Amino acid sequence: MIQHMMNNSDAAGSASGASSGSASSAAVIVQDLTVVRGGVPALDRLSLAVPRGHLIGLLGPSGSGKTTLMRAIVGVQVVKSGTIEVLGLPAGSRALRTRMGYVTQQASVYDDLSVRQNLAYFRRIIGAPASDIDRVIERTDLGSVAGRLVGSLSGGQRSRVSLAAALLGDPEVLVLDEPTVGLDPVLRVELWALFRSLADDGATLLISSHVMDEAKRCDRLLLLRDGALLADDTVQGLLQVTGTDDVEQAFLRLIERGKPDLRPSTETESEAER
Numbered sequence: 001m002i003q004h005m006m007n008n009s010d011a012a013g014s015a016s017g018a019s020s021g022s023a024s025s026a027a028v029i030v031q032d033l034t035v036v037r038g039g040v041p042a043l044d045r046l047s048l049a050v051p052r053g054h055l056i057g058l059l060g061p062s063g064s065g066k067t068t069l070m071r072a073i074v075g076v077q078v079v080k081s082g083t084i085e086v087l088g089l090p091a092g093s094r095a096l097r098t099r100m101g102y103v104t105q106q107a108s109v110y111d112d113l114s115v116r117q118n119l120a121y122f123r124r125i126i127g128a129p130a131s132d133i134d135r136v137i138e139r140t141d142l143g144s145v146a147g148r149l150v151g152s153l154s155g156g157q158r159s160r161v162s163l164a165a166a167l168l169g170d171p172e173v174l175v176l177d178e179p180t181v182g183l184d185p186v187l188r189v190e191l192w193a194l195f196r197s198l199a200d201d202g203a204t205l206l207i208s209s210h211v212m213d214e215a216k217r218c219d220r221l222l223l224l225r226d227g228a229l230l231a232d233d234t235v236q237g238l239l240q241v242t243g244t245d246d247v248e249q250a251f252l253r254l255i256e257r258g259k260p261d262l263r264p265s266t267e268t269e270s271e272a273e274r
């Protein structure tokens, strides 16, 4: 669901120390970010950059800090120190409200409203044009169930309703927290095809997942462990540097090496392929 956030952080950092991308090409720049949750650092002096117009996978074991990082980027997480800039503005800025979409792990659409009613409601909140409702319904292929109550839909359809709501206002940055969890392989493939087409149209997508298999669909990967960045690289770069042919193995090898912060390559995979 879209979060309309007022920030708790005063993020306004420069890009100089971010681990990849440049200030001009980055949609998100995080610098020296520390977040404490339950008295323990959930993120520990994290720096990274998310390049614009790409599909970025945020991977890591349960509790590694993925959700915390996403919350900080959309501006709903209290941060201890560090800066976060989104589209050149401090995370959580009012001006970012219609420029970012956020889908949380728990679907936050209303079961007792139809798909169309849900979208009409959220459309009003963010002040998106009325024509957006049909646009996002078509984009997420929900036309055949648009009049049905969300409570009567399948898990995959409900996920698409949350995504449709996040697409209202045509946001430039989409932050999706485990959008494919619990979905069958066919639905996962369909959703990833949609994510790819959104990125092809210029959106920046930051997508968290436990499923290493999904990593290969991303332009770049951010691997988190214990609140620290273990790697920030293309899939190819990651496999190359770890000498493996599978992302899960690469991740395990990085952990074994105990060598955080692999130097990121400067190109995204799609750029490298050109």
Ligand SMILES: Nc1ncnc2c1ncn2[C@@H]1O[C@H](COP(=O)(O)OP(=O)(O)OP(=O)(O)O)[C@@H](O)[C@H]1O
Pocket: 037, 038, 040, 041, 042, 060, 061, 062, 063, 064, 065, 066, 067, 068, 069, 210
């Ligand atoms: N509401 C909370 N109160 C206190 N600590 C929390 C809270 N939510 C998360 N944490 C802690 O913050 C750390 C990071 O959690 P986070 O939810 O960001 O991880 P995650 O990688 O998204 O995990 P998962 O994949 O299971 O969703 C963990 O140590 C977790 O226990």
